[in-house]
Structures are given as C-alpha cells and as structure tokens.
Amino acid sequence: MKVDYLIVGQGLAGSLLAWQLLERGQRVLVIDRDEPDTCSKVAAGIVSPITGSRIAPSWRINEFLPFAHQFYWKIEEQLGEKFFHHTRIARLFREEKQQVRWEKLKVEQAENITPYVSDDPFQVDNAVFHNDLGGFEMSQAGWLDVPAFLRATQLHLLERLGFAIGKLNAEDVNVDHEGLKWKNIEAKSIIFAQGWEGNRNRFFDFMPMNGTKGEILEIECNDVAAAAETRIVNREGWVLPLGNGKFRVGSNYDREFENAGPTEAGKQAVTERVSQFFKPEFSVTDHRAAIRPVIRQSRAVIGRHPEFVRVAFFNGLGSKGVMNGPFIANQLAEHLVYGEPIDDDLDLRKNY
Template sequence: MLPSADLLDADYLIIGHGLAGALLAWELRQRGQRVLVLDAGLPNAASRVAAGLINPVAGKRFALSWRIDELLPAAAATYRALEAEFGQPFFHELPILKLFSSVREQNDVLARSADGRWGDYVRDPAQPLPDVPLLKQPFGGLVLQHGGWVDTSALLDALTADGLQKGWLRAETFAPELLVAEASGATYAGRVRVRRVVFCEGAAAVRNPWFGWLPITPNQGEVLDVEAPTLPTDYVLNRGAYVVPVGDGGRVRVGATYRWPPFAEEPTPEAREELAERLRELTEAPFRITGQRVGVRPAVRDRKPLLGLHPQLPALAVFNGLGSKGVLLAPRLAGLLADALENGAELWPEVNILRYHALYPVAPAASVPAP
C-alpha cells in the first residue's frame, strides 16, 4: 500500500482506471507490487458505458471467440475473486439467445453445426428454443452457453472507492509534460519515482506522446437504458442488437451503435432511434427508454489488443485496444502483461506491439518525444 501524500517510490504508475487499468492494477497488487493509479474519472469512459457482454460465439460467421478456452476461465476466476473481495456480484452468467436474421443465415449456421466446432458453448441446435413471449424469432436461432455480462460500473466503483481510501488511486489528470522517462525508470511531477509506467488510457491513447504511433482507431458507441417488464430476465437477447437484463423492474441495456470520427459531443437522436428500432424488430414487448449514454472505444486495425514495452524506453508500457470485448479480454491479458513486466515472460504475438514496430518513427530516445 502507498501512503496518501508525498509519494516517493512505487513499482508502477498506471495511467487510466478503466477496465484495463483497474484489472492490471489489481493483478499487480495481488503480486505484492506497489501501485499508483492516476485517473481523470471521465463519466463517458467506454468501460462504464458498455453493457459488459461476454459472448463466446461472435460475428456473422458464428465463430468461437478468439482464445475463448483460455480467456473465459480467466475472466470468470478474476471476477469471482473480486466478488469475494468486495462482497457483491459483478459477473452474471446468462445464456445468450442468438436469433437468426434470415433463412440463409439459418441454413448456413445449422449446416456448420454438425462438425462440433462450438463444443459446449452452443446448446444442441436440435433442441427447441425457449418460448419467450412477444419475441420475434421467425428464423430460429441458437442458445449460447457460458456467456453473460459483467457490471463494469459496479466493479469500477468498488475498486475506485478502495483505491481512494487506501491511497493507491488518485483522481488526477495525467500531465505528460511532467513525466521524465529513462531506461531504468521514470519520475512524475518531481514527487513519484517508479520502475515502470503503464498507459491504459483507452481511446485517449491517440494523443499519447510515446505510444501515439500505434494504430488505434477510436469508434463511438451509444447504448440505451430501457424498461421492458415483459422481456426475459434469464437470457441475453441478440439479433441486430444485444438486450442485456441489468436489474429488477425489467431494466435492460440495448446496444450498441458504431460511429467513426467525427464524434458527437452528446448522445444523438439518430442513435436513439436506431437502437429503438432494432429493439422493435426483436420483440413486440412494450418498452420505455429511460437513458442514453455514449462512449468511445479504443479499436485496433487488426482487432487485437496492444500490449508491450516502448521500443526505446522500456520503463514505459502500454495496455490498450481492448475494443468491445474488454470484459472477456482484460483479466487474462492483465495477467499476461504482469508476467512480462515482472518476469520477462513473452507476450502472445497476436497482442504484442512488436507487430507494429515498423510504424514507430525512429528517433533518438528522449524523455518526452514530440506528440
């Protein structure tokens, strides 16, 4: 634990307390490391806007999610450990009712079901679908197992309260001009000295002076908070939109839109109507929109996260690019990065920023490269 004022020495300075930064900080603290996290506390951070959906079979091709057999157990173990630590639920395991959009999609998917590629992540397609009143399912669908959703807002609230109380988290905007990085470590604001700085800034990484060369392409998403008392509470619904039950009284979250720059400053009426129409196409159940939120995701060109050390300043590291699957990816990747930082373990090549080193503008090492 770090003292709350006049910090001098720590092992890690983590910039950003979204899901990536929060779980990395938690992982490092579990290993006995001294961690300080700086976070500006932006209300529209992607980790707080997202529904936190975990989907083991995703995409139009109904393929198993990347490395699902390793990522899902790690995610479940991490969230269960955090539930035990804070005495409240975060991970809600629910089956996902994935409905087909057309006869062609139905035929294509069912034809592929015979090879057993999905294991037990997909319930036997020969079994009838659950009878959900007012649900439109003219083309049938599949029941996906071992998925669900994570209450990221509640999780981050619990970790934030713990961090502020114990002094390892500061509600503070990071000022890059105050960071001096060298090969053996870094100092910040003349009052903090650390072995490593890890940037977990989400979409804000496009302005990072040290890692701005990485191919992060932010995209904006909007979600609706909806009251629909007749919708099921024991399934996540998915066709054209996801519908996640998030509380009593028929509260569900509906999302999400994708928008490329330029971004809107506030939630838009266009996204509101788009998501409402997707919900109407999914169900005849009456509903009432109670809220709308907007956030910006840190997407990457090849749809894989970005982990690794700076090419010239090994005291600086990055953990970013989790996109829309952060709740599934972050726990295992936080452990993977911690192993690399602490023990020099190799990162998976699919996520290592070595794959993009050709984009790095070669220049003499400097404390603060030009933005």
C-alpha cells in the first residue's frame, strides 16, 4: 500500500493533521493503538481564552482561537454533526492579587482581552458558588466533545482506507532518500503524534517530554440552582454542566505519577479543588485519568527531524490541544506539502 503521509497516533494532534492533509488532497494513513483512555479521549475539551492563576491571555490567542472556531465549524458542516459547544465561562478570582492583576490587564492588554470578555455585569449564584472576590465572564469560549470528534474523524478516515489499528514501533521504520517503509506500507513521510510518549522512539528520543497526569470526574447533584447553571465555572478547577444535574469537573496536574490510571489521591485532589468554590454536595459517577503531552507548558512543537527530512513531529499540545491544535496542524501541513516555513516559536529545528 502506498500513501503520502503515515501518521502515528490518532489523538487530537494526529486527527487535526489528518484533516489538514486530506484537505490538501494527500493520501493519509493514521495508525493508532485504539486505547480507551488516552489524553484526547479523557480531555474536557475546554477552550478558555484567558487562563491560569496569573489570569493571562492564552498564547497567540488572536490567531489560535479564531482559527480553531473556523476549523471546528467547517468540519461540523462537512460531517453534519456537532462537536463544539459554544458556552460562556465564568471565571472566579481565588485571591485578591488576581483582582488587581485583572484590572491592570484590561488596560495594558486590551486588544488581547476585550474581544473575549462579556460586557454584562458579572454574576454567579452565591447559593451555588463561593464568590467572595468576583470575577469576569468570557464570551468567546466553549468545549469540544473530543471523543465524538475523534470517532467522527476515525470514521471519515476509514471511509478513505486511511485508518488502521496497530502499534507502530519506530525501530521497524526504514527510511532513506527515496521514501520510507513500515511493514507493507510505503510513504513519502511519517509524522509522529504519539502524545506523552513522544520521545519513546528512536527518532525523537532527544525531545524533553514532561508528561503531566490529570484526573477528571463526572458528578451528580440534586441541587436545582446548580442544575440551572449553563456556563462553565472556573476557579483554577472547573465545573462543566452536562445537563440534568450532571457535571464534568477537573482537574489536577501531577508530574510525579506512577502510572496513567485513576487513583484515589487524584480523585481526592479534584474533589478538594472543586469543593473550594462549588457548594452543593455531589456524588462521583465516573472517574478517568490520562497524561498530558507537555514539552514546554502548552506550547506545541512541530517540524521535521534535524537529519531525517521524511520524519516529522507534532507534539506538546499540553492542556490546550483544542484551541491551539488546529492552527498548528494547518501550519505543519503547509510545511510538509508545500514547504512553507514554520513559525520560529513552533519549529522543532529552531528550538531543539
């Protein structure tokens, strides 16, 4: 079998790249191990323009966010299916210095803040949330149903004979000037989009992968006022309403993990984080965990291998895969297919 591009991994990175390559008329084969709890399958999929304890606009927000919106809307229209849920985010301040910082930011970084923030007076139900210090509301926000997007992508690829379940071992890839071969598959290039295990392969063992585990819960509560909340509410932990008194809540950041599975300590950490601002009692109905692929916070790295030009890399989406991924996948596809340059801050060859 001959393809133009062989992609290893059908998480968000591999899926987004596959769409971009298909759009450019390329023949693509994506190989994935098809595991139940990968980072993309566990992710909450939240898109939040202003984030973190420092309350800062997300990296390259004015480029990444509009691109992501356009991309998901286009795929939704093409497939006749909905994945992206436009939902406002109510961001609560946890400490006074965040209030102070916010007032400063609104003036100093107006161009990176104003487009994403609602002018409406900020309100949350004080019977449901601890809101001693106030906050602000983001209008250009929402969440992607990542598992649904991945399933639809997989089906789209299968219809084009572009997906296979399997484990690709980089040792078994033969690469030379003519092309490359893995088993009976010949390709012009291979792209490794393996998530947190990105450096467990002979080509990219020099990449500093710093996997960060996150656990996530689904909860239920019988509180009518809480059930009426439609926004995602965030106070360095978040509550995402799913309807009928059900919520997804998360998450923690664990760099010292022993394995990828859910743990009692992780469940406790998420419960404590959420209980600090969410007042109702709740019961946990589901609990999952996965490891985020982190290289340098959530700043992904793409590009060709320094020596093997037919071997490329797309990884390090961190905790911002949904928002940052579409723009970055587009840039990698432009580079692979047309030789367009990669931005310095994304380019593997310029940073590693």
